[in-house]
Structures are given as structure tokens and as C-alpha cells.
Amino acid sequence: MDLGFDQPMEHVLRQTVIAMRLAERLGADDLRSTLYYTSLLVDVGCHADAHEQAKWFGDDIALRAGKYRHDLRGLRGLASGVAMLGSSQPPLHRVRVGLAFATVGHRELDRMIEGHARLARSLAERLGLDPDTCDAVSASYERWDGRGWPGRLRGEQIPLASRLAQLAEHVEVAHRLGGTRAALALARSRAGTQFDPSLVASLAAHAEVIFAGVDRARSWDRVIESEPELRRRLVGPEVDLALGAVADFVDLKSPYTLGHSRQVAELAGATGRVLGLPDQEVVTLRRAGLVHDFGRLGVSNGIWDKPGPVGTGEWERIRLYPYFTERMLVQSATLAPLAALAVQHRERLDGSGYPRGTGAVSLTVASRVLAVADSYRTFREPRPHRPALGPEAATTRLRAEARAGRLDADVVEALLSAAGQTTVRRHSAPAGLSPREVQVLQLIARGLSSREIAGRLTISPKTVRNHTEHIYAKTGIVNRVTASLYATEHGLTSADLDEEPA
Template identity: 70%
Template structure:
């Protein structure tokens, strides 16, 4: 499978909506939570008879609520254990109430032994409250910055930055009160909480929440609008496909990205996602560039290289769905933690598959942890089931990951990484052509061709290893997702190049030239 030009044109709304699905995961909410709150926001806009400009501002503000809350997940995990569980708690209590304060305090040091929890609690009492306030202020500033980088207008930027303000003036970052808060910010925040209440407890719970917080957190006029017609505002949310509804509701002046603008927007989102951990800053952009350079050296067509680079930019969106208590853990991971990590490429695919333009990128990105011998994840694909582009992405991601520090180890030297990748290629986990091209693109001296004796291609070496194991053409075809005829052709080429006349001779050639995997 090779992706061809999935992003000749990308609607900005598709990109922002896809990013919102990652935000859902980061708040432990079902995917399309943000999309559903956008639907509620637009229904409120209809009741309030907002003009097209106001509606456009509201549309993007609603999609970008909480978009920056992952940016200091490292610090959140330090104080509260599971940063995702902590953020999910915002919907259970008013954050400015005593009950909300008590609920937050109970999570301090979660996941740590009792004495560590006591130490973390004391540290939090000394400076943690101020740090949490500063976090929310940073979220607002970063969200505004992202809106600006995506080319959204000043009104939208101001509204996005005011998403944590409260009607009573006790919000963040500026303590705005009442009508000082942009209307789009008031509506989108109200819709955010109402969506959760409605989903969990139905219209009755949503109206009860609106009444309870009217005049404190919520604009009382918005609360009255909902309580006066809850069925009209909330009807059909459980049955409508929110993605389609939101994309169809995009403002009349639709923003379309083409050419370099697509790459710039994807790179902006990639940099933003990489903020989730101090260990991954700039990782996605570096992987994308290295994979593209390597594929170009290997002779991949220009349009395929472009699409590979774009897949590299979005390959780690699914990291938003895994807690930093796991990503930033300095010690060994437990079985359950590893299972969560193994899901993050799948999350990336699910985030991107909603968009016709982005789905083909997701089909490549989901394979960046697959390995040719079937030892990878999330699906344990083998051989030909892994696309050519994904093979280059896998090598580039491995190279960059090993060259970067992680909480459990220091960064490896370039030479050590080269040795590791060469071994993985020799043992059949990574594509040998992709490894050779990646090391060259990364500045290593080109490896000698004697690593692939007799002029064997990387695919022929894969077939030779299975022939040596005594597998039939049919079995090899099933393993590598090829036709039996193609396998027979490869086998004939192997015999011709190596001078072997049967399986035993071919197997001996493989042993003598170090082509078989070793333990």
C-alpha cells in the first residue's frame, strides 16, 4: 500500500476537528466530545441569531477549547499522578467550589507510595497552587498562539484565550467578568460542560447543571436559553454523526489549505502535540524530515515522499491519549502500561480516519511501530503487509527516538544507533534499504553493499529467511502477504543470484553470509 496525494487540499476545519479528537482522549472523554459541544454551541448561536462573523468565531473557538491542556502534562503527572484522569475530574465539580478543591487535593500524589504522597502534598502546599494557576494561564496563551499560527482572525484568538474565564470573574487568565468575556468563549465553555452532563445524565442533568452554575461559572442568559428548551438544543446528539454535522456547518468562507500551506499547518500541529512531554519536543518534525530525506535518497517518487513526510508529522497524535505518568516514568513499565503504549498508533489512526484527506496519512502512521518479523504493534503486521512508506517512517522514528533522551535512559550516540539499526535490519525487523538510506541521510557513511550479498534485494532476503525455515511458497505468501506466484519468482531469483540449486544450498548461503536472524 502506498499513499498517493491524500492532501492535495485540506480544509482547516478538518485539521482542527481531527486535533479535537486527540483532545478528547487527553481528557478521558469519548471521541467526538468536542465535536458534540461544537454542535451545541452552533445551536445556541441559532437561538441567539448570531451573524456569520460571530458564528465563524464561535465555530473555531468551540473546536479549540482545551486544545493546549496537554502542554504541561509532565507537570500535571508530577503533582497528580495520571494527568488524563486529573483533567477528566474537571467535569465532576465546580473548580472554584470547596468540593472541587477537596476532590483535587485527593488526587495529589496519586499512584505513589504513602510517604511520597505526603512529600508531594507538602510541596504542593508550598507552591503547587500557584503553579496550577500558571498552567491554566499558559494553556490560554498557547491556545491563542496556535489559533494565530493556523491563520485564524484576532476575534477568534481572543475568544480562544478567554475559554477559562468565568461569568463571576473568578476565571483565568485575566479575571474577566460578565460581558467582558467574548461571547464565543462564554458559549463554548457552557456547551463543553453541558455536553458532558447531557451524555452522562441526560437533559435533566444538563438543565440542573445550567441552573446550578448560572451567574457563577456560566452566563445566566445562556443557562436560561438551555433550560427554556433543553429538548430542542440537545435532541439527536446521541444519534447524529458529529463529524459530518460539524464539517457541514463550517462557516461559509471555508479555509482551504493547498501545497506548502498543508505542510505548514501539519507541522504546526505536530510541534504542538510534541509539547506533551519535554522528552519529545521537536520529535515529529525531526522524524518527518529524516524519513523524507531517506526515502528521497532511496529513489521514492516525489509525491510519495511528500505524503511520507506528512504522515511523519502526524504519526504521534495518538500520544495525547496516554498519560504522562507512563510516558515520563523513569522506571520499568508494567504490563498494563505497555498495553496502553501499544495503543497510541491506533489512536493516531482513529483520530485521522474521520477525515478523507487525512485518513491515508493515518494508514501509514499507524504502522510506524510495526516490524517486518511481526514483533511490532499495534497489529503485529509482517513483511509485505507493511507499506514501503511505513518502513521508512519506522526506521526514522527509531533513529530519532534512540538519539533523544528518555526518562529511563540517556540519548544514545549516533554510532550506537547505527549499530542498533543495522542489527535490526540484519535480523529482519527493519527494512534494510530503509535503514541504509536513513543512516546516510542522518550523516553516517554509506554502508557497504556486502551487507546484502549476491545483489539480493531486501525482499529477497525476507523470502530467503523463510525458505531456509522450510516454509512452502504458500506459507511464505501468507506470511509476507504476497501471491504464491510472486514468492516463486523471488525464489528463482534467489537461486540464480546465489548459485543455489535447492533449499538446503540456499539455507547454507544464508548462514554463511549472516542473513538469518540471531537470538
């Protein structure tokens, strides 16, 4: 999450150390487990509507970073947001965006922030965390003065873990940039509004101990050492469930990548079996497929969702995202083997790939499988500049890449065989959704408006709205982001959902 807020890596880990130390000063030993996971997950839903954030503000990452500079409910925070409206666009476009934001956009932004906490709670539940932790995560955007999001709690109604995590998150940034004096100045300036004044007072009283060495030692080691439940470990299927849950959340960043990582993982694993790879290597390959796009969080949706050509600077940022993935994973000895594989999924046999331009000699069979699986699924999914390709067109593109010497021809044929074996027809949809409602749900998740959905399905906008009301009533979703998560969790994102096996 650090990259998604334009923060150096380990920001969230350092804030967790600060929160745990402050809790220790308060004698809140019974809170350790809840606080630990709340602090780690506090911002995990904030990238889910990056598509909408980029639509309004140009650079969603810069927008999110602004919360550390200005109180979002203050005048300076408002002025900063207004100044970003339509950034990087021509003046006339910025005027149009500004007018639209004044009428509907500000309410949409509030709904986005409310949704962040709901999504963070959803991930906490999928990871099997206890109810107290889920409650604390879902209250992480509430404020002491009651003007937070969703604005149902104030003061001591807000779980203590939520108050601690929010304070620690902001003072970590201030401390890193300006030292203890800057951290305390920020805390005191928002005491009684955003932050619990008693926690600010305790922070000030024990600042020397709480901030001691926090910016020097590796935070990863410190956080693992302070894990309250005897360094709980995930084994076997638990690892896959956890990685899959995080992968689904990462893919929410753009409506064009919903379910991408899970589908790449399944296809890569199936291809590995066709090629006769050892079972453990197939497991590693499948897990690498789940994590291969984590680094996407470090690139703005102003780039990912851009319908036209990307500029030179934007392309250089894209070329870095596999490296970001590697840096995230390499800290863990367990995940490091996945990092070594995932970082190569955009490399090519002729050395034309990225981030390092690695050629055929250094690319293992597993690396080649992951590259082909990612390419095939990318062809099969829509992108801002083109619609999704059908199976035949995707196959043609994939074989063309092999003939050009960029992808391994044997792996391509193995994958096409695996794709035929793993394509399954869905006979029923969840929540009693009709086939047409599934189609509408998929297009809502892809970010299409009612008018655009009507054009795609050749039905009237009124019929689309009726379908949408029925979908919302049956599933409980309320917007594109929740529709995206629902579609991902129920396997409704695949472009070839209703095709017969090849």
C-alpha cells in the same frame, strides 16, 4: 483532545454543534466563524504541561477529566484534586507531594491553567485565524464571576464566543452521561459563577432543539457542514503548515518528545528521496511523519515519563496509541491515507510490533521508512530511563534492529545517508541568544531544574539562574512549557543541533 480528557472521540465536535445551535437561538449569526474555531480549539493547550500534572497528580488525563465532575473553584473540586496528589505512589511519597503542593504546587497549577489559554491562542495564530477568534480562544478559561484564569475578565467583558464554548463543552459531557435533565442541572448549578446566567436561561428555553439528535449522528459531518466560511480548504503548503503546527503542540506533551514529529517527518521525507520514491509518496510520507504521534495524547504522562519499567497494564495502553492516531485521522478522507501509514510506524518486519503485529508482507516501503525514521529519532532523543544517544550509538542500535529482522536493512542505510545530508550546523540563534543560553534553554525545555542544568553543563546554579533570567528577558518565555514551544518553533530541540554534517 477528547482522549486527553478521558472523553470518547467526537466530544469536542459535539460541543461545537451545541455551541453553534445555541448561538443560532440567540441570533448571533455574526459570531459563527469565531465561535466555530473557538469551540474546536478551546482545550488545545491543556496537555502541554501534562509532565507537571503527572508529577503532582499521577494521572494527568484523570486530572483533566475532573473538571467535568466538579467546579474547579469549588470545595469539591479542591477535595478531588487533593485526593489525587501523588496517586499511584507509596504513602510517604504522597505525603511529600502533598506538603510540596501546599507550599508551591497550588500556585504552579494556577499558572498551568493560565498557560493553557495562551498556548491555545498561539496555535490559533499559527493557523492564521482572525484576531477575534484568537481573543476568544485566549479568554476560554475566564469565568462569569471573575475567578477564572488568568482572571482579567468577568461578566460581559468575556467574549461571547468564549462563554458559549465553555458552556457547550461542559453540558455536552453531562448530556451524554445523563441526558437533557443532567445537562441543565449542571448548567444551572454553575450559572452566575462559571457560566453566563443568560446563556444558561437560553439553553434551558431551547434545550429540546439544541440537544436534538446530537448524540446519534456523526458529529464530524455536522461540524463540517456548519463551517461558516464555505468549507474553507487547505491546499499544498497550507496543509503542511497546519499539520506541522498541530504536531508541534502534540509533542509538547512530554519534555522528552519536543520537536520529535517534525524531525521524523523531515528525515522520513529525505530517506524517501534517497530511495527514489515518487514525489507524491514523499509528500505523503513527510505528512505521515508529522501526524504519527497524535495518539500519544491518549496515554498519561504518568506512563510516558515514568523513569522505571512500565507495568503490563501500562504497556497495553502504550500499544494502543498508534491505533488512537488512526482513529483520529481516518474520519477525514484527505487524512485517511496518512492514517494508514502512521498506524504502522511501530510495526516490525518480524511481527513483533504494535498495535496489530503486522509483518513484512503487509508493510510497504513507506511504512518501513517511517518506522526507521521514528526509531532513529527516538534513539537520538532523551527518554526518562536513558540520555539521548549520540549519532554513532544510534547508528549501532539501528543496524542491530535491522540484523535482528525488525527493521528493513536497506531502508536503514538509506536513512543514515539521508541523516548525513540533512544534519545542518546552526550559525546563529534567535533573539540574540548566546550558544550557552541556547544550551540552557534546551535543558529548561527538557524539564531540568537549575541544579540539574548546572550539573549537566558543569557550571554553578547561580550562573544557570543568570542565564535563565537573560533568556526570559530576550524571548519572553516564562516557564518550561513556553520554553518548549519557543525551542520547537525555532528549531532548537534537536540533540544534534550543533554537529557538523556527516
